[in-house]
Amino acid sequence: MTPRPAPEWRTTTWLNTPEPLTLERLRGKVILLHAFQMLCPGCVARGIPQAQRVAELFAGAPLAVVGLHTVFEHHEAMKLESLRAFLHEYRVKFPVGVDAPGEGGNPIPRTMEAYAMRGTPTTILIDAQGRLRRQLFGVHDDLLLGAELQTLLLEAQAGPVAGVQRPATQVLPAAACDDTGCAVLSR
Secondary structure, three states: OOOOEOOOOOEEEEEOOOOOOOOOOOOOOEEEEEEEOOOOHHHHHHHHHHHHHHHHHOOOOOEEEEEEEOOOOOHHHOOHHHHHHHHHHOOOOOOEEEEOOOHHHOOOOHHHHHOOOOEEOEEEEEOOOOEEEEEEEOOOOHHHHHHHHHHHHHHHHHOOOOOOOOOEEEOOOOOOEEOOEEEOOOO
């Protein structure tokens, strides 16, 4: 089966980039999208540091590391000014988009909804053609992530590959926040 196109991001603000990012603007690059909340223990302890390492280790490669601050709980505590301070304190240098609020009072933000994310952290890999190739809720294993990124980078260099599998999705049991992440309880 052919992978499906990745849904476009619905954001209100972008930080650490001079202009908003879109999938179309990043076409030709592999994308690691790291969805997080600044009050998520798994995001702060493992997910964001992992995304920062990827950004550093793959600097110069046709790879974009993009953060998505997708808040589905504690909305009042995670406003834009708090996020700016958080990114400064944790020295996050990669671009970060702020997920647009859900429609009609829905606490689930629009991009989170479009990707059917189960919580944070969520790692999403998008190939150079803009197709969703992997989505994982929870902390991704470093070695496996590196191998998956290298595979996508080699594909991008070689051109489209026929017969590519749909993205695999791993789902952790729904729970509140713990060491591995923060789950959406209302799904």
